Amino acid sequence: MFSASLSPEAYAVTVECNAGGLPEAVKATVADPAAETSLTVKGQLDASDFDYLRELTALRTLDLSQATVAAYSGDATDTGITESKANVLPSCAFLSGQYTSLALPQGITEISEGAFGGSKIETLTIPSTVTIIGEGAFSGMADLQSITIPSSVTSMGSMAFKDCPKLTDVVINARIDSLPAKTFTNDAALRSVTLPATLKSIGASAFAGCKALKSIDIPSTVTTIGDMAFADTGLTSVDLSSNSLKSVGDWAFSGCTDLKTVTVGSSLTTIGKGAFYNNTSLSAELGEIAANLTEIPDYMVYGASSVTSERLGETNVESIGAYALSGLRDESVALPSNLSYMGDNAMERWTNLTLIDAKSIEQVPELGSSVWEDTPQSETVLYVPAELLTQFKDAPQWQEFDVKSQTTSSAEIADENPSDIKALFDGTLLMVEAACDIRAVQLYDITGRCFTIARNYEGNRLAVDTAPFDTRVFIVRILLSDGTTPVLKLFR
Numbered sequence: 001m002f003s004a005s006l007s008p009e010a011y012a013v014t015v016e017c018n019a020g021g022l023p024e025a026v027k028a029t030v031a032d033p034a035a036e037t038s039l040t041v042k043g044q045l046d047a048s049d050f051d052y053l054r055e056l057t058a059l060r061t062l063d064l065s066q067a068t069v070a071a072y073s074g075d076a077t078d079t080g081i082t083e084s085k086a087n088v089l090p091s092c093a094f095l096s097g098q099y100t101s102l103a104l105p106q107g108i109t110e111i112s113e114g115a116f117g118g119s120k121i122e123t124l125t126i127p128s129t130v131t132i133i134g135e136g137a138f139s140g141m142a143d144l145q146s147i148t149i150p151s152s153v154t155s156m157g158s159m160a161f162k163d164c165p166k167l168t169d170v171v172i173n174a175r176i177d178s179l180p181a182k183t184f185t186n187d188a189a190l191r192s193v194t195l196p197a198t199l200k201s202i203g204a205s206a207f208a209g210c211k212a213l214k215s216i217d218i219p220s221t222v223t224t225i226g227d228m229a230f231a232d233t234g235l236t237s238v239d240l241s242s243n244s245l246k247s248v249g250d251w252a253f254s255g256c257t258d259l260k261t262v263t264v265g266s267s268l269t270t271i272g273k274g275a276f277y278n279n280t281s282l283s284a285e286l287g288e289i290a291a292n293l294t295e296i297p298d299y300m301v302y303g304a305s306s307v308t309s310e311r312l313g314e315t316n317v318e319s320i321g322a323y324a325l326s327g328l329r330d331e332s333v334a335l336p337s338n339l340s341y342m343g344d345n346a347m348e349r350w351t352n353l354t355l356i357d358a359k360s361i362e363q364v365p366e367l368g369s370s371v372w373e374d375t376p377q378s379e380t381v382l383y384v385p386a387e388l389l390t391q392f393k394d395a396p397q398w399q400e401f402d403v404k405s406q407t408t409s410s411a412e413i414a415d416e417n418p419s420d421i422k423a424l425f426d427g428t429l430l431m432v433e434a435a436c437d438i439r440a441v442q443l444y445d446i447t448g449r450c451f452t453i454a455r456n457y458e459g460n461r462l463a464v465d466t467a468p469f470d471t472r473v474f475i476v477r478i479l480l481s482d483g484t485t486p487v488l489k490l491f492r
Contacts, residue, residue, distance in 0.1 A: 012038035012061065019070035022049035026056075034058060040066070045105065047072040047081045047090040054078070054095060065103040088112060091134065094119045100143075111137045113157060118142070128152050133174075139163055149174045158182050158203070165189060168212070172196050179206050181226065188212060195219055202229045204249065210234070214258070220244055225252050227272065234258050241265035248275050250297075257281060264288055271297060273321065278303035286325070287311020298322045298343065309333040313357065320346045322368060331355065331440075331453035337362055344368035350375045354440050354453050354479065356382045356401065364391045364398065377401050379439070379479065383448075402485075423476060425492045428467040430476070437481035438462045444475040466492060 013036055017025040022045060026033050038061040045067055053062070072084040079092040091112040094102065097119040104127055111126070113134035122143045126133075128150045135157030138144065146169040147161070153174035159182040161167060167187045171194045172179075181203035184190055190210045199219045204226035207213060210233045218225075220242040227249035230238075235256050240248065241263045250272035253259060259279045269292050276282055276289070282304045290296055290312065298321035301307045305327050313334025322343035332355035333347075342365055347353075353375055361384065382401035384392045389405040392398045420435035432441055437460050443451040451469045456462045466474065476488045 012040055012063075014040040014042065016042040017044070017049075019044040019046040019072070020048050023052045026052070037061065039063070042066040044068055044070045046070045047077050047084045048074070050090050050093045051078045053093075054097065057098065059097070060099060061101045062097075062099050063101075063103045064105045067105045068107055069105050085110075087129075089115050091115060092117060094121075097121070110134070113137060114139070116141055126150055126153075131155065133157060133160055135159055136162065142166065146170070151175055156180055156183070159185065161187060163187070168192065170194070177201070179203055181205055182208070185209055197221060200224070200244075202226055204228055205231065207233055218242065218245075223247070225249055227251060228254070231255050237261045237263075239263045240268055243267050246270065248272060250274060251277060254278060262289065264291060266292055268292055271300060273297040274299035274302065276301045276304050276307075280304065280306070282307055284308075285310040287314050290315050290317055294318045294338075296320045296324045298324055299326075300324045301328070302326045305329055312336060313360065319343070322346060323348070325350075331455065332357065332450055334358075335361055335365075339365050341366045342368065342371050344370060345373055346371050348373040348375060352455065353380050354455075355442060355450060356380060357450065358382060358384045358392075359448070361385065361388070364388060364395050367395075367397050371397055372400075381442075381477075421478065421486055421488070423478075423488055423490060425466075425490065428465060428492065430464040430466050430474070430490070430492075432462045432464070432476070432478060434460050434478065434480055436460060439479040439481055442477040442479070443469070444477070445469075445471045446473050446475060448475075 013030055015025040015029055030036050033056055035058050037058050039059055040063040069087055071086040076082050081090055084090050087108050088110040089108050089112055091114050093115045095117050099121050102121050107129055108127060109129055110132040111130055111134060114136045116138045117136055118140040120143050122145060131152055131154050133153055133156045136159040139159050139162040141164045144164050144167050148171040151173040156176055158180040162182050162185045164187050166189055168189050169192045174196055175198050177198055177200040179202045182205045184207050185205050186209040188211045191212045193216055197219050199222055201224045205228045208228050208231045213233045214236050221244055223244050223246050225248045228251045230253050231251050232255040236258050242265055245265060245268050247270035251274040254274050254277035257280050260281050260283055262284050277299050283306045286309050294316055296317055302323050307328060309330045313336055315336050316338050317336045318338045319341040323345045325347050326345060327349045329352050331352045334357040337360040377400040380401050382403045386405040393403050422433040424431055438456040441454045441462055441464055454464045472492050474490050476490055478486050
């Protein structure tokens, strides 16, 4: 049984049918179904009727709000369905549909995988009866701009909104504990996302490629962030300080070239390799990022040259992975006392390095290959415990540094300025002049604490501002172009 009528107000066709009867109802009403642009359906539909809807390629407005979805059992549909439950929107139901307006059937509880894949719908309201959203349900929707996922939803499949290039705003009220993998991958226009307070994990590549996403509030309930979860996004800051967050996956924030700040909490004990890879704007201290780590993973801040090694020596880090700290710009670094291993190229390209403080280290760390490749080792002083001095001097790669057992000693300090060195204070400004070019001036207090390292790229004069330092007695080590390193004690 079916009936059909023409809606004079909208010049749209309205048909009423039983499950499986849509083709007959439309053909009885419309002279050329393939040319029809607007259709309202009442009654019941089943999976076979959605096959027919996909044939009506001219449809732009489709109203199913007065229809329900019946169960289906029979021959395989075009999408391979032989069985389908009542109130379930079948898989690929609106695949590649050119609709600009679509109202869904009433009472549906599930939107199956790929239901809207590739369709042109601009706006869509998910009924509050829906509890399940299938894999890739809305993927590839080229014109979808915003979506709200109702609180009735308790399960979502992966890639639900993947490759939706115009999607800008999303509110997830769903009662889910996991945001699935690739939920919003490559949604380049996505700028605003509200995540549910029930969330415990963010899946792999969930937001990868969301270039317009500048900020996001990660719920305090989240314990894990998956591999590449926020890779290549536009994030400018990240707050990982929640007491619940325990792990961040491999490459989780890699390629976030606008990321400037990261805040880390005391519960974060696992960070995956390349987590902040190539974050060229990131300004952070290693001592904060690695505060609760025993291992700095491979490639962790590779290419993040604005990261500093500040407070690294205060951590309990035992190993530094391959290429983990490649390309940093520090002039000095203190190594953790527990450090026992450094991987291949771990600290390569530290071209500004002049000092390594390893005085608190408990053993000579094992090394991978080329740990300090393209780093000026012969011009860099390595301070080590006196009892390990010989071992460091005999160890491959370590021996290439200027290895010393303490910051300075009375024997190294000149009683008076050498005749070819002039060093004096003009107020808080230390003026240094030498007979040859000065490469750098290093300032310490009498306990061996390094205040600063000032570099000179050419010339035999250098001025160093000592106003920030709370001592009157300075140990001044001068690195000269002729290879000598006179050390002076000066009073300000």
